[in-house]
Amino acid sequence: MKPADSEAAFIAFAMDHGVDILHCTVREGFEQMIAFKRDVAAEGVEADDGDVLMYQWGTFDWGDGPHFLVELTRQFVEAGVPEDDAISQLSLTFRFPSTPQYENLGEGNRWFDQGESLQETEAEVRSHPGFVAVNSERAADVIVRHDYV
Template identity: 35%
Template sequence: MSTPQLVTETLSFFQTIRCAGLAPGAESDMLLYQWGVYNWGHGEHFELDITRQFIAEGRVGDDALSQLRVTAYFQPTEDLRRIKAGNRWCEGVDQVEQLRRFVQASEAYKAVSQVAPQRVVAEWSPV
Protein backbone atom coordinates (compact mmCIF):
# COMPACT_ATOMS: atom_id res chain seq x y z
CA MET A 1 0.00 0.00 0.00
CA SER A 2 1.34 3.42 -0.92
CA THR A 3 1.08 6.45 1.35
CA PRO A 4 -1.57 8.10 -0.88
CA GLN A 5 -3.62 4.87 -0.78
CA LEU A 6 -3.26 4.67 3.01
CA VAL A 7 -4.61 8.20 3.40
CA THR A 8 -7.43 7.75 0.89
CA GLU A 9 -8.60 4.42 2.29
CA THR A 10 -8.45 5.35 5.99
CA LEU A 11 -10.28 8.64 5.46
CA SER A 12 -12.90 6.93 3.28
CA PHE A 13 -13.38 4.21 5.92
CA PHE A 14 -13.95 6.90 8.57
CA GLN A 15 -16.44 8.73 6.34
CA THR A 16 -18.49 5.71 5.32
CA ILE A 17 -18.35 3.15 8.14
CA ARG A 18 -20.11 4.19 11.33
CA CYS A 19 -19.54 2.15 14.47
CA ALA A 20 -22.05 0.87 17.02
CA GLY A 21 -21.60 0.61 20.77
CA LEU A 22 -19.84 3.93 21.17
CA ALA A 23 -20.38 6.57 23.84
CA PRO A 24 -22.59 9.49 22.83
CA GLY A 25 -20.84 12.51 21.38
CA ALA A 26 -18.53 13.25 18.47
CA GLU A 27 -15.39 12.57 20.51
CA SER A 28 -16.25 8.87 20.72
CA ASP A 29 -15.06 8.29 17.14
CA MET A 30 -12.17 10.46 15.96
CA LEU A 31 -9.12 10.30 13.70
CA LEU A 32 -5.53 11.16 14.57
CA TYR A 33 -2.89 11.82 11.91
CA GLN A 34 0.63 11.50 13.31
CA TRP A 35 4.17 11.30 11.99
CA GLY A 36 7.79 11.28 13.07
CA VAL A 37 10.89 9.21 13.68
CA TYR A 38 10.42 6.80 16.59
CA ASN A 39 12.03 3.78 18.16
CA TRP A 40 9.53 1.72 20.14
CA GLY A 41 12.10 -0.98 20.90
CA HIS A 42 12.12 -2.55 17.42
CA GLY A 43 14.52 -0.18 15.68
CA GLU A 44 14.18 3.36 14.47
CA HIS A 45 11.62 4.15 11.74
CA PHE A 46 9.88 7.14 10.26
CA GLU A 47 6.17 6.54 10.76
CA LEU A 48 3.17 8.04 9.04
CA ASP A 49 0.04 6.93 10.82
CA ILE A 50 -3.70 7.45 10.81
CA THR A 51 -5.41 6.18 13.95
CA ARG A 52 -9.13 5.90 14.53
CA GLN A 53 -9.89 6.18 18.23
CA PHE A 54 -13.08 4.81 19.76
CA ILE A 55 -14.68 5.42 23.16
CA ALA A 56 -16.96 2.53 24.11
CA GLU A 57 -20.34 3.17 25.64
CA GLY A 58 -20.70 2.26 29.33
CA ARG A 59 -16.98 2.20 30.10
CA VAL A 60 -14.76 4.70 31.92
CA GLY A 61 -11.22 5.99 31.46
CA ASP A 62 -8.66 3.99 29.53
CA ASP A 63 -10.95 0.92 29.65
CA ALA A 64 -13.26 2.77 27.26
CA LEU A 65 -10.57 3.53 24.67
CA SER A 66 -9.46 1.47 21.71
CA GLN A 67 -7.61 2.38 18.54
CA LEU A 68 -7.45 1.12 14.99
CA ARG A 69 -4.04 2.19 13.70
CA VAL A 70 -2.76 2.06 10.14
CA THR A 71 0.95 2.84 10.09
CA ALA A 72 3.41 3.06 7.21
CA TYR A 73 7.05 2.52 8.24
CA PHE A 74 9.99 4.00 6.34
CA GLN A 75 13.76 3.84 6.65
CA PRO A 76 14.67 7.04 8.55
CA THR A 77 16.81 9.16 6.22
CA GLU A 78 18.46 12.40 7.29
CA ASP A 79 15.71 14.33 5.47
CA LEU A 80 13.02 12.42 7.39
CA ARG A 81 14.83 12.98 10.68
CA ARG A 82 14.67 16.74 10.08
CA ILE A 83 10.85 16.66 9.97
CA LYS A 84 9.54 17.55 13.41
CA ALA A 85 7.22 14.85 14.79
CA GLY A 86 3.63 15.95 15.20
CA ASN A 87 -0.03 15.13 15.03
CA ARG A 88 -3.46 16.52 14.21
CA TRP A 89 -6.91 15.39 15.32
CA CYS A 90 -10.05 15.16 13.21
CA GLU A 91 -13.08 15.27 15.50
CA GLY A 92 -15.78 14.22 13.05
CA VAL A 93 -16.85 13.32 9.55
CA ASP A 94 -17.52 16.99 8.82
CA GLN A 95 -13.78 17.69 9.27
CA VAL A 96 -12.42 14.94 7.00
CA GLU A 97 -11.81 17.19 3.99
CA GLN A 98 -9.92 19.64 6.21
CA LEU A 99 -7.78 16.77 7.48
CA ARG A 100 -7.21 15.49 3.93
CA ARG A 101 -5.93 18.92 2.85
CA PHE A 102 -3.75 19.16 5.96
CA VAL A 103 -2.24 15.70 5.39
CA GLN A 104 -1.54 16.28 1.71
CA ALA A 105 0.09 19.64 2.44
CA SER A 106 2.17 18.31 5.33
CA GLU A 107 5.93 18.01 5.04
CA ALA A 108 5.76 14.41 6.28
CA TYR A 109 3.29 13.30 3.61
CA LYS A 110 5.17 15.09 0.83
CA ALA A 111 8.43 13.45 1.93
CA VAL A 112 7.07 9.89 1.69
CA SER A 113 4.20 10.08 -0.81
CA GLN A 114 6.41 8.80 -3.64
CA VAL A 115 8.41 6.33 -1.51
CA ALA A 116 7.33 2.73 -0.96
CA PRO A 117 7.01 1.98 2.76
CA GLN A 118 9.11 -0.84 4.21
CA ARG A 119 5.84 -2.16 5.60
CA VAL A 120 2.30 -1.10 6.46
CA VAL A 121 0.65 -2.43 9.60
CA ALA A 122 -3.01 -2.23 10.60
CA GLU A 123 -3.82 -3.12 14.19
CA TRP A 124 -6.72 -2.66 16.59
CA SER A 125 -6.07 -2.68 20.31
CA PRO A 126 -7.18 -1.22 23.63
CA VAL A 127 -5.22 1.83 24.74
Protein backbone atom coordinates in the same frame (compact mmCIF):
# COMPACT_ATOMS: atom_id res chain seq x y z
CA MET B 1 -19.01 -2.02 12.88
CA LYS B 2 -17.97 -2.46 16.50
CA PRO B 3 -14.56 -1.03 17.42
CA ALA B 4 -13.24 -4.51 18.32
CA ASP B 5 -13.99 -5.61 14.74
CA SER B 6 -12.43 -2.56 13.10
CA GLU B 7 -9.12 -4.13 12.04
CA ALA B 8 -10.71 -6.93 10.02
CA ALA B 9 -13.43 -4.58 8.76
CA PHE B 10 -10.88 -2.04 7.55
CA ILE B 11 -8.74 -4.62 5.74
CA ALA B 12 -11.87 -6.04 4.06
CA PHE B 13 -13.09 -2.52 3.20
CA ALA B 14 -9.81 -1.71 1.46
CA MET B 15 -9.80 -5.04 -0.42
CA ASP B 16 -13.38 -4.34 -1.57
CA HIS B 17 -12.00 -1.09 -3.04
CA GLY B 18 -9.12 -2.88 -4.78
CA VAL B 19 -6.42 -1.91 -2.27
CA ASP B 20 -4.19 -4.43 -0.52
CA ILE B 21 -3.61 -2.29 2.53
CA LEU B 22 -0.40 -4.09 3.53
CA HIS B 23 1.21 -3.43 0.12
CA CYS B 24 -0.07 0.00 -0.88
CA THR B 25 1.38 3.48 -0.99
CA VAL B 26 0.88 5.88 1.89
CA ARG B 27 -1.54 7.93 -0.20
CA GLU B 28 -3.65 4.87 -1.05
CA GLY B 29 -3.69 3.73 2.57
CA PHE B 30 -4.67 7.12 3.95
CA GLU B 31 -7.39 7.46 1.30
CA GLN B 32 -8.80 4.12 2.41
CA MET B 33 -8.68 5.03 6.12
CA ILE B 34 -10.50 8.32 5.50
CA ALA B 35 -13.08 6.59 3.28
CA PHE B 36 -13.53 3.91 5.97
CA LYS B 37 -14.22 6.62 8.55
CA ARG B 38 -16.68 8.32 6.18
CA ASP B 39 -18.49 5.17 5.01
CA VAL B 40 -18.40 2.75 7.95
CA ALA B 41 -20.01 3.99 11.15
CA ALA B 42 -18.71 2.86 14.51
CA GLU B 43 -21.38 1.26 16.67
CA GLY B 44 -21.76 1.94 20.37
CA VAL B 45 -19.43 4.93 20.64
CA GLU B 46 -19.89 8.19 22.52
CA ALA B 47 -21.87 10.81 20.59
CA ASP B 48 -19.26 13.55 21.11
CA ASP B 49 -15.72 12.65 20.07
CA GLY B 50 -16.35 8.90 20.26
CA ASP B 51 -14.90 8.38 16.78
CA VAL B 52 -12.03 10.69 15.82
CA LEU B 53 -8.90 10.65 13.67
CA MET B 54 -5.29 11.43 14.56
CA TYR B 55 -2.39 11.94 12.18
CA GLN B 56 1.10 11.25 13.57
CA TRP B 57 4.58 11.53 12.09
CA GLY B 58 8.17 11.34 13.24
CA THR B 59 11.29 9.28 13.66
CA PHE B 60 11.05 6.69 16.44
CA ASP B 61 13.03 3.67 17.61
CA TRP B 62 10.81 0.72 18.51
CA GLY B 63 13.82 -1.41 19.43
CA ASP B 64 15.00 -2.21 15.91
CA GLY B 65 16.65 1.09 15.04
CA PRO B 66 15.18 4.45 14.11
CA HIS B 67 12.38 4.54 11.54
CA PHE B 68 10.34 7.40 10.15
CA LEU B 69 6.63 6.78 10.36
CA VAL B 70 3.42 8.33 9.26
CA GLU B 71 0.28 7.02 10.88
CA LEU B 72 -3.43 7.60 10.68
CA THR B 73 -5.36 6.42 13.72
CA ARG B 74 -9.09 6.14 14.28
CA GLN B 75 -9.82 6.36 17.99
CA PHE B 76 -13.03 5.02 19.47
CA VAL B 77 -14.54 5.81 22.86
CA GLU B 78 -17.24 3.27 23.60
CA ALA B 79 -20.40 4.45 25.35
CA GLY B 80 -21.38 2.89 28.65
CA VAL B 81 -17.99 1.26 29.20
CA PRO B 82 -15.82 2.12 32.23
CA GLU B 83 -13.31 4.83 31.25
CA ASP B 84 -10.20 2.63 31.43
CA ASP B 85 -11.76 0.07 29.08
CA ALA B 86 -13.61 2.43 26.72
CA ILE B 87 -10.80 3.70 24.49
CA SER B 88 -9.38 1.77 21.57
CA GLN B 89 -7.54 2.66 18.40
CA LEU B 90 -7.34 1.35 14.86
CA SER B 91 -3.97 2.44 13.49
CA LEU B 92 -2.52 2.35 9.99
CA THR B 93 1.24 2.85 10.26
CA PHE B 94 3.79 3.17 7.47
CA ARG B 95 7.44 2.79 8.58
CA PHE B 96 10.49 3.83 6.55
CA PRO B 97 14.21 3.52 7.29
CA SER B 98 15.33 6.76 8.89
CA THR B 99 17.19 9.35 6.83
CA PRO B 100 18.40 12.87 7.67
CA GLN B 101 15.63 14.23 5.40
CA TYR B 102 12.97 12.42 7.46
CA GLU B 103 14.57 13.36 10.78
CA ASN B 104 14.40 17.03 9.75
CA LEU B 105 10.61 16.72 9.56
CA GLY B 106 10.45 16.48 13.35
CA GLU B 107 7.66 14.62 15.08
CA GLY B 108 4.19 15.34 16.31
CA ASN B 109 0.52 14.61 15.94
CA ARG B 110 -2.72 16.31 15.05
CA TRP B 111 -6.10 15.23 16.42
CA PHE B 112 -9.21 15.91 14.35
CA ASP B 113 -12.44 16.10 16.33
CA GLN B 114 -15.85 15.08 15.06
CA GLY B 115 -16.71 18.69 14.27
CA GLU B 116 -14.08 18.88 11.53
CA SER B 117 -15.06 17.70 8.08
CA LEU B 118 -13.24 14.76 6.57
CA GLN B 119 -12.47 16.94 3.54
CA GLU B 120 -10.66 19.44 5.77
CA THR B 121 -8.89 16.62 7.58
CA GLU B 122 -7.76 15.02 4.34
CA ALA B 123 -6.58 18.36 2.92
CA GLU B 124 -4.55 19.16 6.03
CA VAL B 125 -2.91 15.72 6.14
CA ARG B 126 -2.16 15.76 2.39
CA SER B 127 -0.36 19.11 2.74
CA HIS B 128 1.71 18.12 5.79
CA PRO B 129 5.47 17.83 5.03
CA GLY B 130 5.64 14.34 6.58
CA PHE B 131 2.92 13.04 4.30
CA VAL B 132 4.28 14.88 1.25
CA ALA B 133 7.73 13.31 1.79
CA VAL B 134 6.40 9.73 1.53
CA ASN B 135 2.92 9.86 -0.02
CA SER B 136 3.79 7.93 -3.18
CA GLU B 137 6.17 5.52 -1.46
CA ARG B 138 5.73 1.93 -0.39
CA ALA B 139 6.93 1.53 3.17
CA ALA B 140 9.37 -1.03 4.52
CA ASP B 141 6.59 -2.01 6.95
CA VAL B 142 2.85 -1.42 6.93
CA ILE B 143 1.07 -2.20 10.17
CA VAL B 144 -2.68 -2.33 10.74
CA ARG B 145 -3.70 -2.94 14.32
CA HIS B 146 -6.54 -2.41 16.73
CA ASP B 147 -5.66 -2.12 20.41
CA TYR B 148 -7.36 -1.03 23.59
CA VAL B 149 -5.32 1.68 25.29
